[in-house]
Amino acid sequence: MNYFGLRVPPRREDRHPGTCLAYGGTLCGSKKGGRGCAMAADAERAFTQGSICPLLPAMGMMASLPDTVVLMHGGVGCGTCLHGTNGNVRAGFAARRGRPADIRWMSTALNEIDVISGGNEKLAQAIKEADAAFEPKAIFTVSGCLPAIIGDDIDAVAAQVQPEVKAKILPVHCEGFKSRFMATAYDAVYHAIGRNLLPSPSPTAVREEKTINIMNVGSMGRVDELELARLVGSLNLHANFFPVFADPDSFAAATQASLSICTCPTHDDYFLQYLQEKYGVPYIIRHMPIGIANTGAWLRDAGAHFGLSDIAESRIKAEEEDLGNALKEFLPLFKGKRVFISAGEFRSLATASLLKELGFEIAGIRSFHYDQFAELELDKLRADGQDFVWNVANVQPFEEANLLKRLKPDLFLGHWHGNNTAARLSIPTHVIYNTGYGYIGYRGVYDLAARLYRKLSNTSFGDRLGAYSQLPYKKSWYSKNPFLFIRSQSGEAIC
Amino acid sequence: MGKDIKQIAIYGKGGIGKSTTSSNISAALAKLGCRVMQVGCDPKSDSTNTLRDGKYIPTVLDTLRAKGKVRADEIVFEGFNGVYCVEAGGPAPGVGCAGRGIITAVEQLKILKVFEDLNIDIVLYDVLGDVVCGGFAVPIREGIAKHVFTVTSSDFMAIYAANNLFAGIQKYSASGGALLGGVIANSISAPYSKSIVDDFAARTGTRVIEYVPRSMTVTQAELQGKTVVESAPDSDQAKVYLRLAQNIANHNQSQAPSPLPVAELHEWAAGWASELLKMESGEVREAAHGI
Numbered sequence: 001m002n003y004f005g006l007r008v009p010p011r012r013e014d015r016h017p018g019t020c021l022a023y024g025g026t027l028c029g030s031k032k033g034g035r036g037c038a039m040a041a042d043a044e045r046a047f048t049q050g051s052i053c054p055l056l057p058a059m060g061m062m063a064s065l066p067d068t069v070v071l072m073h074g075g076v077g078c079g080t081c082l083h084g085t086n087g088n089v090r091a092g093f094a095a096r097r098g099r100p101a102d103i104r105w106m107s108t109a110l111n112e113i114d115v116i117s118g119g120n121e122k123l124a125q126a127i128k129e130a131d132a133a134f135e136p137k138a139i140f141t142v143s144g145c146l147p148a149i150i151g152d153d154i155d156a157v158a159a160q161v162q163p164e165v166k167a168k169i170l171p172v173h174c175e176g177f178k179s180r181f182m183a184t185a186y187d188a189v190y191h192a193i194g195r196n197l198l199p200s201p202s203p204t205a206v207r208e209e210k211t212i213n214i215m216n217v218g219s220m221g222r223v224d225e226l227e228l229a230r231l232v233g234s235l236n237l238h239a240n241f242f243p244v245f246a247d248p249d250s251f252a253a254a255t256q257a258s259l260s261i262c263t264c265p266t267h268d269d270y271f272l273q274y275l276q277e278k279y280g281v282p283y284i285i286r287h288m289p290i291g292i293a294n295t296g297a298w299l300r301d302a303g304a305h306f307g308l309s310d311i312a313e314s315r316i317k318a319e320e321e322d323l324g325n326a327l328k329e330f331l332p333l334f335k336g337k338r339v340f341i342s343a344g345e346f347r348s349l350a351t352a353s354l355l356k357e358l359g360f361e362i363a364g365i366r367s368f369h370y371d372q373f374a375e376l377e378l379d380k381l382r383a384d385g386q387d388f389v390w391n392v393a394n395v396q397p398f399e400e401a402n403l404l405k406r407l408k409p410d411l412f413l414g415h416w417h418g419n420n421t422a423a424r425l426s427i428p429t430h431v432i433y434n435t436g437y438g439y440i441g442y443r444g445v446y447d448l449a450a451r452l453y454r455k456l457s458n459t460s461f462g463d464r465l466g467a468y469s470q471l472p473y474k475k476s477w478y479s480k481n482p483f484l485f486i487r488s489q490s491g492e493a494i495c
Numbered sequence: 496m497g498k499d500i501k502q503i504a505i506y507g508k509g510g511i512g513k514s515t516t517s518s519n520i521s522a523a524l525a526k527l528g529c530r531v532m533q534v535g536c537d538p539k540s541d542s543t544n545t546l547r548d549g550k551y552i553p554t555v556l557d558t559l560r561a562k563g564k565v566r567a568d569e570i571v572f573e574g575f576n577g578v579y580c581v582e583a584g585g586p587a588p589g590v591g592c593a594g595r596g597i598i599t600a601v602e603q604l605k606i607l608k609v610f611e612d613l614n615i616d617i618v619l620y621d622v623l624g625d626v627v628c629g630g631f632a633v634p635i636r637e638g639i640a641k642h643v644f645t646v647t648s649s650d651f652m653a654i655y656a657a658n659n660l661f662a663g664i665q666k667y668s669a670s671g672g673a674l675l676g677g678v679i680a681n682s683i684s685a686p687y688s689k690s691i692v693d694d695f696a697a698r699t700g701t702r703v704i705e706y707v708p709r710s711m712t713v714t715q716a717e718l719q720g721k722t723v724v725e726s727a728p729d730s731d732q733a734k735v736y737l738r739l740a741q742n743i744a745n746h747n748q749s750q751a752p753s754p755l756p757v758a759e760l761h762e763w764a765a766g767w768a769s770e771l772l773k774m775e776s777g778e779v780r781e782a783a784h785g786i
Contacts, residue, residue, distance in 0.1 A: 112599055113560045118590030150592040 002274045007155050008173045009191035009270070012184040012371070019181055019371040021045075023392035024399065024483025027365070028382055030390055047485040050395045052368065053176040055144065056081045058185035060218045062172070063089055063103040064245045067137040069130040069167070073123050073154060074144025076109035078176075084417070088218070088435055092245050095222035095436075106130055110146055119152045124161045131165035138168045138248040140192065148175035168248065170196045180394060181369055182344075183266050190271035193243060197251040201278055206256055212237050212302060213260040213281070215268040216244045219347065221435030227443045228263070228289065231299050234315045235308045243271075255279040259305050261298070263440065264288055264346045265373040286376065288346045291354030292320060293380075295441050319442045326446050330453045331359050337456065338363040340407060340422070342400065342414035343432055345369055349377040351413060351432065356381075358449055363409040364389035366400055391483070397421050401471050402482035411456065426466025428459045500610050503743065504620040504634040504673060507646035508656035512681045514542045515713060515722075516646050516739075517621040521546060522724035523733075523740030525576035529616045532571075533578060534604065536634060537623035538585025538593045546574030549720020554584025555600040567607045575725045579613060593623070594630020601633050617744070625656045626663040635664055635673040642676035642749045644704065647695075649680075649688035651764050654695050661699055661754035674749035677704035679739065684709040687774065691767055698763065700753040704746070705739040708732070 003009055013019045022043035023030060059082050062070045072079035082103050090100035108126045110119050123141060130139050143154050158169040174188035199205075214228055229239040240246075242254050254260070260275055260283040262268040272283035284305065289298040296316040303312025339360045341348045348367045356362060362381075367374075370392045389407065393399055401421050404412070412422035412429045419429040430452060432439065438447035505520075507513045514535070521533040535542025540554050552572045558565045574580045583600030585593040601620075604610070610618060620634040634640045645660050647653040657678065664675050680692040683706045696703050712733075716726040723732045755763060 112595070113556070114591075116556055116591050116593070116596040116599060117560065117586045118592075120590060150595075151590070 002277055003270075004191065004194045004274055004278075009187050011179040012181045012187060013179060015187075015270070016371050019183075019369060020392055021180055021369055021394050022486045023370060023390065024486050025390060026387045027378065027390040028385075028387040030378070031382065043486055043488060045396070045485045046487050048394075048396060049398050051180055052182045052394050053081075054174050054179055054182050054185040054188070055079060055142070055176055056185070057182050057218065058172065058174040058189050059105075059142070060085045060088075061186065061189045061244060062140045062142070063105060064092055064218065065138070065243075066093070066097065066101070066245065066247050068104070068248060069134050069136045069139045070103070070105040071123075071126055071130050071139055071141045072105060072107040072144060073119060073126075073141055073147050073152070074107065074110060075146045076107060076111075078144040078146070079105065079107060079142070091436055092222065096245050104134055104136070115146065115150055118150060119147050120157050123147075123152065123154065123157045127157070127161045127165060127169060131167050136167045138170055138197065139165070140170045140172050140189075142172045143175050145175045145177050148173075148177070168196050182394070183369065183371065186267050187270040190243070190268075190274075193251060194271060194274050197248055198255055198279075199252050201255070205279075207258060208238070208253075208256045209258055210237050210306075211253075211257040212239055213254050213257045213275075214239045214241050215260060215262045215264075215272070216241045217264045217267055218244050219344075219433045219435065220244070220263065220440060221437065223436070223438045223447075224440035224444060227438060227441035231289075231295070231315070231319075231441055232302055235299075235303055235306065235311055237302070237306065255281065257281055259284065259302070261302055262286075263298075264344075265377075266345050266369075266371055269373070285373065288350040288377070289440050290347065290350035290444065292323065292357050292442070292445055294350055294353055295445070296320065323442045323445060327358065327449055330449045333453055333456055334359040334449075336361055337410040338407070339411040339413065340364045340366070340404060340409040340427075341432075342366040342412070342418055343368070345371065345374050346377065347432065349374060349381060352381055353377075354445060354448065355413075356384075357445070358452075360411070362386070362388045363407040364391065364403055366391040366393055366403070368392075368394055398473060398477065399482045401425075401473055402478055402480070405478045406482070411452065421471065423462060423465055424469040424471055426462050428455050428462045430455055498614075498616075500615055500618060501642075501744075502618045502620070502634075502640040503676070504622055504640035504643045505646060505679075506622050506626070506635075506643060506657075506660045507679075507681075508625065508653040509623065511646050511648055511653050511656075512707075513646050514621055515545070515717065516679055516681060516707065516736075517542060517619050518545045519722045519724050519733075519736040520740050520743060521578045521619055522575050522722040523737045524617055524744060525578045526724060526728075526737065527740060527744060529744060530614055531578045531617050531619065532610065532613065532615045533574075533580055533619045533621060534601075535580075535582040535621050536597050536600070536631070537583070537621065538588075538596065539623075540582040540584050542621040543572075543574060543578075543580035543582060545717060545720060545722045545725075546578050546580050547572065547720075552580055552582055554582040555603050556584035556596050559599070559603065565603060565607070567609045567612065570603075571609055571613070575722060579609075579615065581609075592630070594628040597622075597630040598633050601639060625659055632663050632667065636667040636670070638671050640673045642746060643673045644676045644679055644743070646679045646681050647692060648682040649691040654691075654764075655760065657695070658699065658754050658760055661701075661752040665751055665754060668751035675701050675752045676743070676746050676749045677702045679704060680706045682709045683707065687771060694767075695763075698753075699755060700750070704742050705735065707735055707739070 089103050094100040108122045154171040158171045170192040172192045260272045262285045265285045275281040284301050287298040289295040303309050340363050345367045348365050412427045413432050415433045416431045423429050438444040505517045521531045524531045555570045572580045585596040645657045647657045678696050710732045712730045716723045
């Protein structure tokens, strides 16, 4: 069943009941029937310090598409997260198209009078202005909270204005209050793409037998795409990359591939199910190619689909041998070092697998959310019986500060804007969302190991930073249970 | 310190006669010598029409939309007997947020200090229908209006709307909001109508301050684009409005109402339905002549 016939896509938590934002305990304790506090889907926090507006990942995804304009329909200030994304988009364009390009985005900047009168006319005017000024292939019209509250009809406006503009208009329903699960954002953007950029199914459409859709993510750089293209290329397969940085016209090719394979299992099921149902393109949603075993599993899946398992196995063996030799110089420094990882669900868990392969000990993981797709990845981490702290939190730095004080890890990996708590505790930090560097596939393992080796060889920067800075919490907070505020919906303490 | 301006809000279900009642009260108050301003808080913008020969005036929000900011002389217009007329305005049907419009328009009147500058004695806010959102509650909260009068007939849906309004008043009463002055019973033609409204008022802890009969004079006046007070000053209907205006001018003590819970309100209505049936069948003869 797909939802693309609907005007507005559903929320992730409605499609996948059991999706959870609050858990504090251990990895093994999170398993149903396991010891400790089992994960509760209805868990909430009695106090939250912050959250992630779903517009943030949605805007990042849309802003990367060349020849488009992102038209934010909302109050001025809504969507300004794009200023923080611009550097990544510039670098992404430079790597993929030869020269950097800034994000093209506009805002209807709704004021008080617009709220009273409705913003439909202003949106219609802004679409025409965007079309005339940039002559883009597509214009995303993105509804923020404000027009969603007063009931502006962005779909009706798009239908009304479409005959007057050349660009395809893609209404996107991703207002901030729609969901606290950032994964809802991916579905919202895919919904707009699926309804507007794909051709009608045709019995005469050509099936590209050796073409595979590799679903990329915003935190993946061109260097990572080249690594995956190299790996599937060793099976004589050609890779399309969707959706990040994909030309609007290129999405039609996604319907002709022989397979879609995801690189982040929580990212793409909404779109890949649709491609399968409507265009007959099968898909694989299983592994994230981060780490040695995970990359092998990912390539093995792709090879098996095309009847190329033998070739895949021999490639995996050769790659692992080469990589094993290359990593030897780093491993003595890593052995036994304790690491804390903070990231989106899959990147955090797959990174833990990678770091275990390098000899690190996992002190703890903080994942931004949990859903059913993570179970396989969690089982991989549970397999050796080593347990550690696992925190599911849509950021919540107060919990993180408490955890880091207790766990005292030797290394912290997190997003570029999320490393400051660890840094102020003198913990060496490494940015995981740095798309200029490799992270994915076998090359990614080596590149990350090399960077961590350099980082851990000299920790004096972090030592000094911690000596001269402090966190904003009272001492008493550090003596309390870091998961004190996690409750069931009936208000009972869970952890 | 400036003088104490009496600010009054008139609420009631759509179509029940709020604007007719408000305009006639304003006209009557002006006749009694008060300096009056009527503020229409309805996107239809026709509250003050009968004070100005059936003509529309530019609204606060239309002016604000066109010019970015407003001056008092662009939004305040004189009507019958010097009554000052203002229309808040609002969005076209089906778009935007009318509630926010009321908030913004009332805010503009405060910013421009029009009540003080025009030395107004009494302000009447004529507010659209039910209290559907916070915007429509603005005149009764934040210390703007001090007294609320609700216009109702004996129809159940009008009483239902009045009961909702009472809930809104009760909510804000503890935090400096307006209190209920009383009920204006409108379109009262049959004895049972009066009894129903009286009973509702008694059960919700308020009182009826005037009974306004259904009258052809009102229809005739409205068709001329005038209030009854202007077009038929010597009529019985005009006397009713003058008496009502005097009551309001003298009114000083309002109180928090006790709205009926929804289930209780339905039970109350069902009780009256049985009562009316008994009257219709002749079981209760002495009250039946009104049916």
